[in-house]
Amino acid sequence: MKQLSIIYSRLPVWLQDLAVTAQGALYYRQRYGAAFRDEHALLKATELATPLQLELLQVARVRKMLFHASQHVPYYQSRIPKSSWERLRAGDWSSFYELPITEKASLRLDSESFLDQTSSRSRWIEWNTSGTTGSPLNLYYEPEAVSRQYAYVERYREQAGVSRFERRAQFTGKMIVSGDHSSRYWRYDWANRALLLSSVHLNPSTIPQYLKALREFQPAYLSGYPSAIALLARHALRFPQQRLPIKSILTSAETLLPEQREAMEAAFGAKVYDQYGQTEMQSFWSECRYRRMHAHPLFGVTEILRPDGSHCLPGETGDVVLTGLLNRAMPLLRYRIGDRASWSDEDRCPCGRRMPIVERIDGRREDYLYTTQRGWVGRMDPALKGVNGILECQFVQEELHRIRVLLVPTADFSDRDRSILTNNLKDRLGSKIQLDFEIIAQIPRGPGGKFRAVVSRISDPSFEQQEMEEFA
């Protein structure tokens, strides 16, 4: 794998396009086979199913997965009493909620024990996660699970008015461009009609080149990291002649902030559809055109739990615990993903779907700043209200009483903006906090090329880096 990437990095750009296209053709075959077609047909047929119908379908999948895990997966062989799945088979759903929670640390500690011991591993698709805490983790998927997963991606695209047959421009954290400088920061995947743009190289000085490439490519939709598309949008808002005609924007892999959504929708005149998933293949949540985030019950069981393990009521924030229902190679049952969220109190959506609606995703503890006056403070984007001339901003906390504010300004950024920002921040974080502003050319990206609005180094150091997968 590593050798391949060294070879790739030495190829001329046009050959890299060919390599990306060849890889894309392989992905296309993996994704859109028979299992994709079956699942896609099922999703279309059950889109407007009642909650009871959806629950029956979900229970059937849970039962199968539990039986499989209890028979073939060492970690669960000892942890699922036979009585549990037998009670579930008899229709007693409560036995599922009595299963112990699987913590991320257990998976990190002994990932081998989570693998199906009976299936042929040569068929599996392997995925290496980077993670910030050192030890990389290998995840394994059945090819059919990947294929089924893409049925959800395709329905998500279709709800946004596009499909896999249309041109897409995707902002990716994958290292498709090596080094800091290149003649261009994008590559073509002709097998998937996709322009892949490096989010890592996107900065104020390269933005015009990216916009030119997008205008030439004429994508039907944009997809990928919201931070990258929002950065482009803020630039496009300042130079309206550089806008793009596109149908929709599909964001994933990072927390989407309200301000980012606003900028993208204003700049491109297209609706943003956000999606939430993770490399562990545990859930698929996606927004409909009414901006409700639906948690798809056939992809996984979503629970939101209080500290005592009981279920949160609508509007109450708790830990997200997921049970993936697609991937039998590496089943994870009641897996605490590390994100926090709350349920909506709406039980039906104007779109007609009756799947549960997630109201808010609060992200991880490390997305929060901590001050002695205010405690944990998340969502720093409201502090930018009324402040002009900022392309990007990041808050870095390394000490309890001091926060570094990294700013990428435009030419319009003034002393007045700086003082408005200071006041907003003191309102939010308390007056005693020391704020050090640093003007820089580009905000450094984290693992996988992801943007983080907050970098906290004072939270629990054992906290795992959460990885989410980029789709669409």
Ligand SMILES: [Zn+2]
């Ligand atoms: Zn809806």
